[in-house]
Amino acid sequence: MLSKAKIKYILSLQKKKVRIKEQAFVVEGEKIAAEVLNQNYFKVHSIYATEIWINNNKTIANQYKTKLTTILPKELKKISTLKSPKEILLIIKTPNNTPLVKNIQNSFNLVLENIQDPGNLGTIIRIADWFGIPNIFCSEGCVDVYNSKVIQASMGSFLRVKIQYVPIEKLFLRNPSMTIYGAVLGGQNVNKTDLKDTGFLLIGNEGKGLSKNIQKHINHPITIPKTGSAESLNAAVATGILCAFFKL
């Protein structure tokens, strides 16, 4: 049975400032739950699950029994942000320390400037995870990674890809020898470019692209040539295409 106060608390975690204050965020659904409950880096604060989930996951439910509240489907509906709630909702603690980003110099890193659509950020995290890209650097203007829609769109990939919010100009200045690839109009055809497997790949905002201040740091502008008529590609799709050319 869920109290009104508890429902209110869980729903309040949809707000970034509450997430920061409480150092917690929400994850939903059986698939992502299975991944979260199978790792140790992100600590589980509490679990709200239906009888169905508990019956299907007896071992793990027993292992987490002190943190588990059994709820009715109609109660899940009250705390869920999904159209079709999926048997389980978890509250996860935000890691205390920003995850360490190692080997910047020796790896291929994504850098996002002001990606604002939560679905896009989540999908980009999933792309990074697919291609084994270890680090994503987000400008402060990007949507919060612990936003529920980001977490859901990432499909559990937020557990594996290290995401840091940084002033991206400083990041470039601290790593002056690294190649900075930037997705711009009028760059080199990505399929006809010599792509290194280390460096930064810089992706801009959905509507505005990369800001002028950031563009001037690019030493290798690249482009997905348009052979048709659309004005632009979705930011996550463009990121996926570029990563594929780097990684395949």
Place this chain on the structure above:
Amino acid sequence: MLSKAKIKYILSLQKKKVRIKEQAFVVEGEKIAAEVLNQNYFKVHSIYATEIWINNNKTIANQYKTKLTTILPKELKKISTLKSPKEILLIIKTPNNTPLVKNIQNSFNLVLENIQDPGNLGTIIRIADWFGIPNIFCSEGCVDVYNSKVIQASMGSFLRVKIQYVPIEKLFLRNPSMTIYGAVLGGQNVNKTDLKDTGFLLIGNEGKGLSKNIQKHINHPITIPKTGSAESLNAAVATGILCAFFKL
């Protein structure tokens, strides 16, 4: 001023069966409106716009004045499905005749089996438009192209790409000499495959992939190799990556 009945009617167009009965669908936002009002294939039934839009678009507003109703921002909010309504909403007539799909044999065509997420379908239409892919064939199990979320995600590309709902097995049987590329696990690395610029590229459902019945028609299975850990890629991202390798 919008009557209650009019508001109810516009909102009812969110339902597929009403769209079919009324042969009409909704388009929102200044950018897509500009594209719609600049072409002739899709006929405009009515326009609901704020003073702001009308002042910014005097010539076109005058041209369409018999179809135009000036509404207040708070009225737009009542009929819009967007979180932040964007000054204009149009009701468009569904074309009477299914658009003619020409040159199947001589072109590269997308075939979608049971793509159910409207954002994915819209994004795929935008990808097709970017790469100049003229035709998309959808199985009957795909989400309706005139769903508002599909239209909005397509960003106006639905105006240029020809989309047909067909029994896709029949389509293949009618075109026996064409190459059928299929996105599957364990196919050939798309970056190491000889890709022709004609044929069908077959993409499956978000969660289930391609059905067995459809898979047996594939004569060229292709894959985006995973170099990391995510279980899968988003369907629209995968489509974008595959199309890029075919087209660039």
